[in-house]
Amino acid sequence: MGDWLRYLTTERRGSAHTIEAYGRDLRQFLAFLAEHLGALPDLAALAQLGPRDFRAYQARRRTGGQGASSAARGLSSLRGFFRYLDRKGLVHNATALATRAPKRPHGVPRPLTQAAALNTIEEAGALADEAWIAARDEAVLTLLYGCGLRIAEALSLRRAAAPLRDMLRIVGKGNKERVVPVLPQVAARIEAYLRLCPHALPKDGPLFIGEKGGPLSPRVVQRNLERLRGALGLPDDATPHALRHSFATHLLGAGGDLRTIQELLGHASLTTTQRYTEVDTARLLAAYEDAHPRARRGE
Incomplete structure (x- = not known):
């Protein structure tokens, strides 16, 4: 995880706020997998995650009160992490790369007069x-x-x-x-x-x-x-x-x-x-x- 966050900082020039949020999203995902799989996942386990695993994670986040915007950003973080692993030749997981967040509710800005x-x-x-x-x-x-x-x-x-x-x-x-x-x-x-x-x-x-x-x-x-x-x-x-x-x-x-x-x-x-x-x-x-x-x- 540390290598990915350093990559986002140095090569993608992500802001400190973005890096912090992505790191938090990934830690939450890994903590879920440790409970879901019974052990902290290694690279092989990450490669074998399927649609049911990602749906279970999304369901857990919804029951925890996560809003649509946070859910969308969280899944974007995971896709970025798995793309990084894929480019490095460490993990290929087509499901993770294809996972999409639920559609965000359409919001209208609320200005002051x-x-x-x-x-x-x-x-x-x-x-x-x-x-x-x-x-x-x-x-x-x-x-x-x-x-x-x-x-x-x-x-x-x-x-x-x-x-x-x-x-x-x-x-x-x-x-x-x-x-x-x-x-x-x-x-x-x-x-x-x-x-x-x-x-x-x-x-x-x-x-x-x-x-x-x-x-x-x-x-x-x-x-x-x-x-x-x-x-x-x-x-x-x-x-x-x-x-x-x-x-x-x-x-x-x-x-x-x-x-x-x-x-x-x-x-x-x-x-x-x-x-x-x-x-x-x-x-x-x-x-x-x-x-x-x-x-x-x-x-």
Whole structure:
């Protein structure tokens, strides 16, 4: 297992989060096989696993409360592991290579309204005891909403990226690079944070830091949003990622085309971006039902 994880790290350049998740998936699978087969499997046992064994593993995961997304990623991890063994000439198992995850339920992004997104950013600083932390929290949320970034992308920025110019280069999922435009409001918030920050920030260090000077944890941002939800009466799905959804949905509602939004979000497939058209359609139908006289009368 160690060789495979090192391969993912060095040759596939997987992120630390991805490597950790794949390692966890494989450990869970091997633990299941140790119980299922009565002993920890060797390479020969892995080669002889059949459809019933993989179905039993999937059934065990379902009874353990695993969601469809986690199940899909788990089976993707196993296929990657068996492909690695196959290329190395160690194990060939056609069943493992052909195993597919159950179809994921179709989900629709849940953005905030424009007013709620802006209010969330404005109120983010009210939770902090120190001015520089308030400015930092406002800057992070402005970046998520103003540029449509994932939280990991925002927190991976280096100090050398600031002051932000008109365009910002982002390294996203799978180490894929994209360029996003920077609104003046985003750059101004980050500059305000840097002016107040009491810590020396080396150019090659993180742009956003925690209270004690280390890299800012995503959990801190998530926890702040949880507190804001209660204070502002926001729904439970008002998370940092909801600001990214809001960015895309509001762009689409203002006339942005899907291809451009796809590039800005860094989606590999246009299909993923097309989910936002469903959000906009739902918004239009809600507006119709609220405003149209026949809809109000139920005619």
